[in-house]
């Protein structure tokens with residue numbers, strides 16, 4: 558049995574314009590100690606999928622499908638049970654730590670709180686553990702930092718505090734949603750390295766969410782490429798980079814800044830924008846932007862084909878997609 562087994566998950570948001578399907582029939586598995594990258598442009602439903610796992614979706618939303626953690630469907634749990642699961646099994650860090658940290662409490666108290674609540678520690682034990690966690694996430698001089706407020710720390714240090722809070726409940730699964738997007742490039746690498754080290758040393762599984770295929774490629778075992786709320790390509794990270802197949806994955810790859818790219822070559826962008834959730838095409842969600850699209854793509858959902866062991870692609874035009882070189886598709 559997988560640690561996490563997501564089966565046909567859909568998230569439907571109630572909006573003023575009607576129901577919007579932000580996640581569509583998403584399925585994936587996560588094993589113990591494995592790292593999965595979810596990649597796609599802004600608005601593809603990555604965060605909604607993560608919030609569904611955490612039981613933190615907005616009020617006017619509903620879910621379909623299953624999210625099984627050790628065989629138990631989290632979508633059947635009540636709020637109190639989900640709170641326990643968030644305190645013990647799943648933890649999430651977000652893009653902007655300033656909005657997740659409470660500005661009027663010291664960082665020390667914010668790390669101590671889950672230790673006291675979920676691990677029933679005494680105040681003195683929680684303080685000792687908080688200082689250990691601050692040190693573990695690379696905050697220099699934890700004793701002095703304990704009494705600081707979030708605004709007294711740099712962006713990178715605030716993200717380290719968020720990681721310490723996530724670690725405090727010794728989760729089995731860490732979900733990091735764009736954890737470095739708000740940080741300077743040099744700090745980004747340090748935070749990603751820290752997450753990798755902690756995940757490895759603590760034996761956690763990781764779901765790393767990013768719009769940046771470069772970040773995902775360097776930090777994960779497996780990749781799930783999401784577009785329009787659906788998975789369009791999944792597989793081992795190495796395998797996907799060996800053979801990019803789905804036209805959307807090819808587009809993301811072409812749009813990656815690359816070292817050594819000839820000076821006169823402009824950076825490729827995928828023309829158009831992500832589809833409106835209310836008026837999705839009936840068929841493939843990528844139809845309107847895909848250079849290979851034909852009528853069948855517009856009207857019929859694509860078959861999901863296992864092109865190699867555990868490498869799945871959802872596309873009506875697999876052979877053509879395989880034959881076209883990335884830069885021919887998006888140039």
Ligand SMILES: Nc1ncnc2c1ncn2[C@@H]1O[C@H](COP(=O)(O)OP(=O)(O)OP(=O)(O)O)[C@@H](O)[C@H]1O
Pocket residue numbers: 570571572577579597598599600601602603604605606615735768834
């Ligand atoms: N509270 C909400 N009510 C209605 N629609 C929403 C709400 N939050 C997000 N959406 C819509 O749901 C879709 C998926 O959003 P989501 O945040 O999951 O995308 P994402 O891929 O994580 O992108 P980003 O990185 O920008 O957050 C988007 O079209 C977004 O506009």
